[in-house]
Amino acid sequence: MKIDEKDRLLIKLLSRDARMPVSELSKRVGLSGPATSERIRRLESNGIISRFTLEIDLATLGYPLQAIVRIKPRPGNMHIVEEMIMNEPGFLDCDKVTGDDCFVARLALRSIADLDPVLLPFHEKAETNTAIIKSSPLRARIPV
Structure with a gap:
């Protein structure tokens, strides 16, 4: 088209x-x-527009913090880690990527104290690396 x-x-x-x-x-x-x-x-x-959606203010919902979590599953744990990500409601989105990490995910948090309880179950199956998001100057831009 x-x-x-x-x-x-x-x-x-x-x-x-x-x-x-x-x-x-x-x-x-x-x-x-x-x-x-x-x-x-x-x-x-033609599949160019696939859905109409809305944007949620996560801070107003009680999630003032977000983190980017890079996740590198230990050998043999790729599918288990992917399922763990899918089952953790705090993860907002997740991408499978090339490079050292297999997954890059965005996590919503009520407080920094909530980070360890979410990530602790992953440590047996994967290595994680986390960065707290300070701001998002560009989000979901359409390349048209």
Whole structure:
């Protein structure tokens, strides 16, 4: 599917506010409401837009801290460690990566004291390296 500048603008606008009304979207991209709706449907049917989502303020929910945790499973423990990550609700997301570590995950924390209880079960199966996030100047940018 070819994507033009109006499609790119629609993607950018929807990435900032997925609940923006079609009437507002159509004004901003310079199309009629039906044409805008059709473009959104086409972007969805071609898999470019796969879902509409929301952004949560974790600090307001009681999780003022986040950490990046690099995890290197000990030999033979890759699948076990992956399952442990999936079953720990504090992990927000996780990527399998190349290099020394196999996983890089983002962890939400209520306090620094919560870090050890979350990571302690991993130490038998993996090595971990943790960095507390001070700020996030760039998050989830869309490359359009």
